[in-house]
Amino acid sequence: MSTDAKPAGLTKRDGGINWATLRGDFPILHETVNGHPLVYLDSAASSQKPRQVIDAIRHHYEHHNANVHRGIHELSNRATEAYEAARQRVAEFINANSRDEIVFTRGTTEGLNLVAQTWALENLREGDTILLTEMEHHSNLVPWQMLAQRIGAQLDFIEITGDDGELDLQWLDEQLARARLLSLTHISNTLGTVNPVVEICARARDAGVVTVVDAAQSAGHTPVNVQSIGCDFLAFSGHKTCGPTGIGVLYGRRELLEAMPPYQGGGEMIAKVEYRDVTFNVVPHKFEAGTPNVAGAVGLHAALDYLDAIGRDSIFEHDQRLAKRACEQLGEIDGIRLFGPSEGRSAVMSFILPDVHALDLATMADQKGVALRAGHHCNQPLLAKLGVPATARASFYFYNTEDEVDRFIEVIHHVRKLFA
Amino acid sequence: MTTFLDTTIDKLIENFDFLNDWEERFAYLIELGKKLPPLSEAEMTDEHRIHGCQASVWLRMLPQSDGTFDIHADSDAFIVKGLIAVLLLIYSEKTAEQILDTDSTATFERLGLDKHLSPTRRNGLHSMVSRIQALAAESTAQTV
Numbered sequence: 001m002s003t004d005a006k007p008a009g010l011t012k013r014d015g016g017i018n019w020a021t022l023r024g025d026f027p028i029l030h031e032t033v034n035g036h037p038l039v040y041l042d043s044a045a046s047s048q049k050p051r052q053v054i055d056a057i058r059h060h061y062e063h064h065n066a067n068v069h070r071g072i073h074e075l076s077n078r079a080t081e082a083y084e085a086a087r088q089r090v091a092e093f094i095n096a097n098s099r100d101e102i103v104f105t106r107g108t109t110e111g112l113n114l115v116a117q118t119w120a121l122e123n124l125r126e127g128d129t130i131l132l133t134e135m136e137h138h139s140n141l142v143p144w145q146m147l148a149q150r151i152g153a154q155l156d157f158i159e160i161t162g163d164d165g166e167l168d169l170q171w172l173d174e175q176l177a178r179a180r181l182l183s184l185t186h187i188s189n190t191l192g193t194v195n196p197v198v199e200i201c202a203r204a205r206d207a208g209v210v211t212v213v214d215a216a217q218s219a220g221h222t223p224v225n226v227q228s229i230g231c232d233f234l235a236f237s238g239h240k241t242c243g244p245t246g247i248g249v250l251y252g253r254r255e256l257l258e259a260m261p262p263y264q265g266g267g268e269m270i271a272k273v274e275y276r277d278v279t280f281n282v283v284p285h286k287f288e289a290g291t292p293n294v295a296g297a298v299g300l301h302a303a304l305d306y307l308d309a310i311g312r313d314s315i316f317e318h319d320q321r322l323a324k325r326a327c328e329q330l331g332e333i334d335g336i337r338l339f340g341p342s343e344g345r346s347a348v349m350s351f352i353l354p355d356v357h358a359l360d361l362a363t364m365a366d367q368k369g370v371a372l373r374a375g376h377h378c379n380q381p382l383l384a385k386l387g388v389p390a391t392a393r394a395s396f397y398f399y400n401t402e403d404e405v406d407r408f409i410e411v412i413h414h415v416r417k418l419f420a
Numbered sequence: 421m422t423t424f425l426d427t428t429i430d431k432l433i434e435n436f437d438f439l440n441d442w443e444e445r446f447a448y449l450i451e452l453g454k455k456l457p458p459l460s461e462a463e464m465t466d467e468h469r470i471h472g473c474q475a476s477v478w479l480r481m482l483p484q485s486d487g488t489f490d491i492h493a494d495s496d497a498f499i500v501k502g503l504i505a506v507l508l509l510i511y512s513e514k515t516a517e518q519i520l521d522t523d524s525t526a527t528f529e530r531l532g533l534d535k536h537l538s539p540t541r542r543n544g545l546h547s548m549v550s551r552i553q554a555l556a557a558e559s560t561a562q563t564v
Contacts, residue, residue: 034442357497359475360450363538364499367443375474389476389496418447419498 005052005302006309017314023399025050036369039404044189044217044348044395045373046239053242056302060295068294069268079294086297090249093304095225101257103250103284104292108216109139111235111250115212116143118260124180126152131179133158133167134385135188138378140214144183165191165340176207183212190379192340192348201230216240220307221346222316226251238296243303247296257283264289315398319347322396322405329409347396356419358392364415370408422508424455429509433530442536449502456501459494470551473544475500481555487515491552503545511552519556524549
């Protein structure tokens with residue numbers, strides 16, 4: 001079935017998108033928090049969901065719910081069609097060659113663990129090197145640490161240049177020459193850096209290194225095309241792309257997926273089972289043991305329709321406009337330490353005020369209805385490298401407005417007065 | 421010695437009641453936190469660090485000659501320092517037995533902190549109480 005999740009609030013203003021009217025599609029953005037209108041600046045942790053996504057999930061449970069793939073009856077056929085249509089939609093969204101290259105997971109974390117525990121466990125040996133960057137989220141670090149400990153592999157890191165959060169690529173070819181696998185983030189969840197993944201993956205390919213891209217922060221914010229990136233694997237989460245929690249995507253190049261052993265055993269992933277023997281199902285089903293998150297896939301389908309109706313190029317431009325406005329105003333605060341690049345960055349920004357601890361700022365901002373994040377953002381080694389225990393983080397999305405940026409800055413000034 | 425806080429736990433509860441909203445209450449906690457004497461750099465070691473808090477927290481219990489404990493604690497975040505001040509009003513200058521017998525849950529409820537702190541902050545507060553009680557229990561085990 002077609003979810004047809006077009007944004008109802010998509011209107012034009014001055015020949016462009018009227019971003020403010022899109023907010024009408026997001027029921028939660030009209031919440032009041034501690035007596036103030038909600039200003040939600042934590043989309044890098046989880047995005048909000050438009051009514052179209054919520055309706056699609058509801059519609060699924062009200063009309064199509066049954067188990068997938070093995071039913072004979074009508075509802076099972078509908079559920080299977082909806083689930084596989086979502087897979088096809090994801091393949092189009094990231095321009096995969098085929099929907100067989102799309103594995104549904106619980107989220108980015110599971111996708112990365114899946115690659116570590118299947119392809120990497122099967123192909124890497126003691127003494128091999130796994131190349132990461134210093135800005136990886138714990139979910140793109142810990143799975144590799146666990147694997148390295150198990151097989152005796154070692155980790156190497158592409159360093160960052162400093163507070164501006166750019167990758168130092170001057171040693172990349174030497175590092176690639178020693179590595180078997182490179183896993184890196186497309187957009188940093190703490191620094192807002194947009195890494196040159198096309199260039200890096202091309203150089204990795206030349207060196208015969210398998211590449212994994214963590215697209216958790218990018219898939220919903222900017223066009224992500226696995227063929228032009230040229231990566232071998234790419235993972236993202238539904239809940240950061242306006243979709244539901246508990247659904248994610250792992251893309252893998254077909255020949256790699258086919259050569260990989262399964263991740264978990266159970267129903268759905270088998271072709272034939274005897275008491276002492278099993279033949280596995282074809283890709284991608286051999287990686288999806290058990291009843292999958294069908295409603296999650298349906299919700300994700302609606303989310304991707306919604307995002308593409310707006311256009312990810314436009315979303316990224318809007319993100320950058322808000323980031324620029326916020327950076328300029330934050331930059332006026334004496335003694336502030338603002339992390340990440342000044343140009344071409346995403347709308348995730350981390351900072352430290354000279355006089356207010358990040359946790360105190362987030363707590364007091366919450367009293368004014370402004371949702372910020374404070375802490376290590378699952379980036380403990382990165383923060384240790386930067387020499388800070390915690391940062392405050394604001395992250396914007398297309399449903400945020402210039403007025404909200406200004407309100408955020410106003411609240412920062414208000415909180416600073418309380419601590420003066 | 422908690423005289424630097426210039427209040428008692430009963431007065432604190434009364435003041436909290438009197439304040440209009442949580443922004444004012446947090447501002448009051450921040451003011452209390454500012455009165456907390458800082459720990460020296462030398463005391464901010466891993467041994468005294470309490471994990472399980474989002475902010476960095478260090479805590480020491482110094483036994484006094486009368487059998488009570490002076491609690492010294494510090495944090496890099498002021499609201500946490502304010503919460504430490506509340507804990508000092510509850511637990512400092514008490515004997516190990518008194519510390520182990522004192523359940524702070526009821527006090528936090530009366531202050532409304534159980535409802536108005538985020539779950540992660542409540543965990544942090546719980547970690548501090550656990551450390552105070554564990555150190556008290558350790559000292560009674562040693563003296564028996």
